[in-house]
Amino acid sequence: MRCGIPRPTPICCTRTRPVRGGTSGPGRRSPPTPTRRWTSAPAPVPTASCCPGRVPGSAPTPDPVASAVPVLPRRLPPPPHAERTPVNTSTPDGTATVAAPAPAEAEPALDPVSLKALRAPAVRRLLALRAEGRLTRGHVHTTAQCLAVSDRTVWRWLADATTAPATADDPGARRADRFEITAEVRVLLAYWRGNASAVHRELVARASAAAVFDTAAGGAVQPPSLPRSARPAVPGGAPSGAVPVLERVPSLATFLRAVRRDLTAGERAGYRKGPEAARALDVFGKRPRTWRNHVWEGDHVQAPLRVHADGQLVRPYVTWFIDCATKAITGVAVTPGTPSRASILAALRAAVLRTGAYGPVGGRPETVRIDRGKDFLSRTVTAAFDALGTTVDDLPAYSPT
Known part of the structure; x- marks a missing residue:
């Protein structure tokens, strides 16, 4: 070390030996208790031997190499509420490098229809990168994040596009x-009141009976009936004529997955408990769902509040188009009294x-x-719709909008 580089003051721990036979006061002996003290070693005084050509006691000559070395501050402990980040101290120069936190996964900003439409151009671009020999995992990961799928799904798309x-x-x-x-399987689910496992057992039994049935050549063959051991018990189950014969009966897991995928929650509840469920x-x-400005709906609704209008508390009406x-909501008009064609024209404007x-x-x-x-069907309002080239769809009575 050169004298121009500031040297830290070393901290050392010294243990004192118990004093035996000494006194701490007139007529008293100190107890032989070992103590531990933290002492600071004095800073070394530069001498002529360590810095040749300099007079002892004079200011040290600044070293240009030492002045270029940054002095790292002492690392303070993080506050209790702060999140600790991993520190890598394995650099050759001894400096500490703090690893940056992993970025949060971004949510897709497009709807599922748009994301599905972007799959084909993304796969074609990845195939072009593979043909050039520049495809990396980063390209696949970025594509998976943009399309809201996993990396494994993108790799499977590339494998399918390579083979087919x-x-x-x-x-x-x-x-x-x-x-x-x-539709035939839905009929079986209705017979079994939504019991998908029972429907699968009946399909397996029907396929087994058809497999062992010996079809004679030259003649009409009637479909076999279920064996006695596989016939459904009353009152559940479907008659043998309503059970279809599948060429390949899927496994129970595949069948249950298809039921959860193809049937809505309301349909499954309806098979079990009826239409009300x-x-x-x-x-x-x-x-x-269609496109923007394809179909609008208009109506009046009375707001669930009271406002001051002309010195009275009234419940206003809101005329809106959606x-x-x-x-x-494309247009709104608020009236303190009963709505009329004037409020409809204001909302339409x-x-x-x-x-x-x-x-x-x-x-x-x-x-x-x-x-x-x-x-809404008055001459004034319909004339305004005709001027805009808008078709008025008057719904039949007792039908939802």
Whole structure:
């Protein structure tokens, strides 16, 4: 070490020996108790031997090499509430490097339909990188994060596209040989009141009986009936004529997985407990999703609150239009009294305009569904819809909007 480099003061621990025979006061002896003290060793004084050419006692000459070495501060313990990060001290120069925390997984910002549409171009790009010899795990991991799937799924898509290039146009599509719940199997589930395991046993028994049946050549052959040991017990079960003969009966695990995949929670509950249980879980009268401004719906609703209007407490009415595809309220009009065609026209104006405070949703709808309201079907309102080129769909009575 050169004298120009600041030297830390070493800390050492010294143990004192018990004093025997000494006194700590007039006429008293100190107890022979060992003690431990922390002492600081004095800083070394530079001499002429360690720094040739310098007079002892003078200021040390700064060393340009030593001044370029950064002096690391003493590491303080982290606070109790702080999260500790791993520290790697295995660098050659002895400096401590703190590992950066792992980034959080980002949630997909697109809907499932858009993510599915991006699979094919992503797989084609990965195949091109593989052909160039530049495909890495990082490309696959980034693709999996963007498409909200696992890395293993992306590797499986690449393997399928390599063996069958036609699968690259629709990665992850349903296979033709996958078992699905058909209408005949649904009838069996209704007979067994949703007992999927019992339906599987009946399908296995039916296939076993058909396998051992000897079909004679030249003549119509009737389908075999279930053996006596496999006939369902009363009252559950289906008659032998209603049980289909499957070419390949899936395993019980595959059958149960198909039931959970192809049947909704309401359908499974309906098989077990009836239609009332199905309505409690599934949406009744659900319409298919379309595009923006394709179909709107309009109606009045009375707000569940009271406001001061002309010195009276009244419950206002809200007239609104909603876009069925995006579930966005396009236009709203609030009236303190009973709504009329004036409130409908005010809400329609707010729904059509997209500038200023009326945007960004809205526009010109193609169809507007109305639940037979007389004010919505008035001449003034229908004339406004005709001017916009909008079709008014007057729903039949006692039907959901």
